[in-house]
Amino acid sequence: MLALPACVARVPPSPETIAALTHERQIVAVHYHALGTFGPLHDGSRVVDGSVRMAAPTAWIKDRFVLSLQARLGLQQIRNVPEPRFAYLERERVTPDAVALKRTFERGLVFDFYSQWQYLPAKGGRLYRQPEIQARLIRLDALSVLWADSCGFEAGSLPPPPMFIRIESVEKLYTPAALDRASGCADTLVARLLGDRER
Amino acid sequence: MTPRSVPGIALILILAQGCTAVLWWEISRPTLERPASTAMDENGYFGLPGVKVAVTARNDRATFAMAGPLPIFPLPGSVLDVPQREFGFWIHVAIDPEGEGFTFAPGEVRLHLDERAGLAPTAARGPAAVREGSQGLRDGAVLCGFNPSGDNGATAPIPVMERTCFSLRFETVPPDADTRFVVRLDGLAKDGRPVDPPQILFTKGRARSFY
Numbered sequence: 216m217l218a219l220p221a222c223v224a225r226v227p228p229s230p231e232t233i234a235a236l237t238h239e240r241q242i243v244a245v246h247y248h249a250l251g252t253f254g255p256l257h258d259g260s261r262v263v264d265g266s267v268r269m270a271a272p273t274a275w276i277k278d279r280f281v282l283s284l285q286a287r288l289g290l291q292q293i294r295n296v297p298e299p300r301f302a303y304l305e306r307e308r309v310t311p312d313a314v315a316l317k318r319t320f321e322r323g324l325v326f327d328f329y330s331q332w333q334y335l336p337a338k339g340g341r342l343y344r345q346p347e348i349q350a351r352l353i354r355l356d357a358l359s360v361l362w363a364d365s366c367g368f369e370a371g372s373l374p375p376p377p378m379f380i381r382i383e384s385v386e387k388l389y390t391p392a393a394l395d396r397a398s399g400c401a402d403t404l405v406a407r408l409l410g411d412r413e414r
Numbered sequence: 415m416t417p418r419s420v421p422g423i424a425l426i427l428i429l430a431q432g433c434t435a436v437l438w439w440e441i442s443r444p445t446l447e448r449p450a451s452t453a454m455d456e457n458g459y460f461g462l463p464g465v466k467v468a469v470t471a472r473n474d475r476a477t478f479a480m481a482g483p484l485p486i487f488p489l490p491g492s493v494l495d496v497p498q499r500e501f502g503f504w505i506h507v508a509i510d511p512e513g514e515g516f517t518f519a520p521g522e523v524r525l526h527l528d529e530r531a532g533l534a535p536t537a538a539r540g541p542a543a544v545r546e547g548s549q550g551l552r553d554g555a556v557l558c559g560f561n562p563s564g565d566n567g568a569t570a571p572i573p574v575m576e577r578t579c580f581s582l583r584f585e586t587v588p589p590d591a592d593t594r595f596v597v598r599l600d601g602l603a604k605d606g607r608p609v610d611p612p613q614i615l616f617t618k619g620r621a622r623s624f625y
Contacts, residue, residue: 248560248562250562251560253562253564298573298575299562300575300576301543301544301560301576301577301578303543303544303546303577304546315576315577318510318511318512318513318576319511319513319514319575319576320514321512321513381564
């Protein structure tokens with residue numbers, strides 16, 4: 216199946232963005248489901264699924280991003296929500312609907328991390344394109360996007376997903392080396408948000 | 415190509431593109447009885463204080479269809495759909511809370527058919543996403559979609575932080591649209607306190623869908 220890469224508008228950070236981060240009392244970080252097929256792919260007598268729908272490890276990247284931001288800016292007020300959210304997409308089908316975030320958290324700032332699903336064949340191998348994650352900082356009162364950026368990482372060749380058991384998490388489908396590169400992706404996002412010079 | 419042939423070719427191109435269909439359904443249409451009579455919004459939800467709910471019964475029966483490149487070939491209901499006589503009546507419940515602190519225990523929902531005591535669900539799926547897009551969905555239907563929980567859904571109270579859907583199975587033959595029944599959404603709570611359970615009455619209705 217052909218999956219078109221998302222075309223996301225980049226919103227560069229401004230000094231006001233960083234000021235908002237340091238002064239806001241309620242900051243939440245959320246991610247969206249990164250695993251669309253949970254398996255088992257085989258029920259013993261027949262193939263249930265011939266592929267796995269998966270995205271970039273949104274929780275992994277979010278956790279790394281939040282830790283890094285807390286360390287860099289001394290922000291202790293970021294609440295990292297562990298449960299993934301459903302990505303109800305906006306009309307353009309590119310980014311999750313921010314109204315749903317406002318309905319849940321009502322006020323303050325929200326970081327959200329979203330990645331489009333693609334297909335990993337049951338025999339493993341390379342994804343059709345490199346996983347990409349979109350990160351946004353949204354002010355809920357006005358539903359304004361204060362910052363938006365994306366980064367990708369080389370997933371490499373992935374091992375076959377487990378056939379006969381439920382897949383625990385999307386992280387289990389990546390190799391440790393790929394997860395390291397995903398961590399680098401989180402570091403890139405932090406650097407761009409804080410305006411570090413590109414290395 | 416003369417200018418006169420252009421509309422004809424355009425028509426042929428349109429007709430050659432494939433089939434479409436319009437289906438008419440007999441359905442059980444929900445109305446909110448308690449805690450207050452509220453109209454359903456355009457997405458199929460009833461608005462309550464702090465939360466919206468939608469309940470869809472899976473007992474639709476197709477009664478008539480028109481199919482073709484243009485929908486001109488009629489198909490009677492008898493060839494489309496026969497009434498289901500097997501046990502297993504599914505009801506989909508969508509909950510869209512405002513704020514945090516809501517929980518829902520799917521196992522506490524009760525189905526009241528006729529004057530019988532409330533039936534408890536024997537199986538549940540979810541929490542799942544609410545299915546998006548109107549393709550193939552008849553008007554007013556809110557159905558469950560992507561389900562990360564698999565077939566072993568929650569029955570005990572679980573947090574509901576966003577638009578979330580549950581499918582509940584009741585051990586009874588799906589009633590026909592003429593049968594009135596009530597679904598009572600017990601099990602909904604906010605900050606640990608039970609919400610006055612929304613009570614939804616289903617009566618015969620009609621709907622359409624396009625494919």
